[in-house]
Amino acid sequence: MKVVIVENQGLYLDLLTDALRSRGIDVVGRATExxxxxxxxxxxxPDLAVLDIRLTDTADDEGLRLAELARAQYPDVALLAFSAFLxxxxxxxxxxxxxxPRAIxxxxxxxxxNLDELVEACHRIVRGDVVIDPEIISKLMARRxxxxxxxxxxxxxxxxxALIAEGYSNLGIAQRLNTKISTTEHHISTIANKLGTPPTNDPRRPHLNIRVLAALTYLNANRT
Structure with missing residues (x-):
């Protein structure tokens, strides 16, 4: 896996570079702004760009802007954004x-x-998964x-x-909950019906993934 790291703090940039290389990940490029x-x-x-969301002292979302530009110009590059404050x-x-959403x-x-968790997230994102920090999910679960x-x-x-929003597949959810894949599929179908998201084969919105719609509903329903 080839990775580019964008981080404005030199010490953290070096630490992250060394950490990834110690796990066999090829850091092919680095940038600080x-x-x-x-x-x-x-x-x-690269296969993946790892971006700090806060790259300057004047704006809190430079990394998000960069992610948007990178996806527009290089759509095949997977993106992993991180920040000190979720x-x-x-x-x-x-x-x-x-x-x-895909590969993000x-x-x-x-x-x-946590190198094991970081490396797993990198591989999942490069495969096309959507990975959201569980802490975000926990925060949202606490709000009503x-x-x-x-x-x-x-x-x-x-x-x-919550597991859908974290990017787990049907198989991954079944494994986490120690249940059958068919049971997970039934839950997802029921969730879609209750939230009013269209089925996968709905001709009105054929390009939308029912899992992503459910996850977005989850995030939107718990926004401040």
Missing amino acids: PDSALRVIDETA EPAYAERLLTIEDV GYLGKERLG RTENPLDRLTPTELRVL
Whole structure:
């Protein structure tokens, strides 16, 4: 796997580079600011770009802007954004870069210290998965508001939806919940019906993935 890292703090950039290389990941390029990041991505053709969301002192979302530009110019490059402070709004923005989110992730900066978890996330994202930090999911689960559509779901369905939002496949959800794949598929179908998302074969929205729609409903329903 070829990776480019964009991080404005030199010490953290070195630590992350050494950590990934110690796990056999080829760090082919590095950048410390947005202006050079796209050039480095273009020159090195990485499988994955790992981006800090805060790259300057003047803006909190330079990394998000960079992610949007990178996806537009180099759509085959997977993206992993991270930040010191987890914000549901950042996750939602990343998930709406495209109509159907793919090969994209958002993790808390402290979670990058767990190399096993980081490397697994990198591989999942490069395979096309959507990976959202579980802490974001936990924060959202703790929030409720009037007429929250998630109130229609049972505790088990909420857990399934949380795992969907984290990017787990039907198989992965079944393994996590120690249940059958067919049972997971039934839960997802029930969740879609309760949240009012169209079925996969709905001719009105053929390009939308029912799993992504459910995950976006999950995020939107719990926004501040």
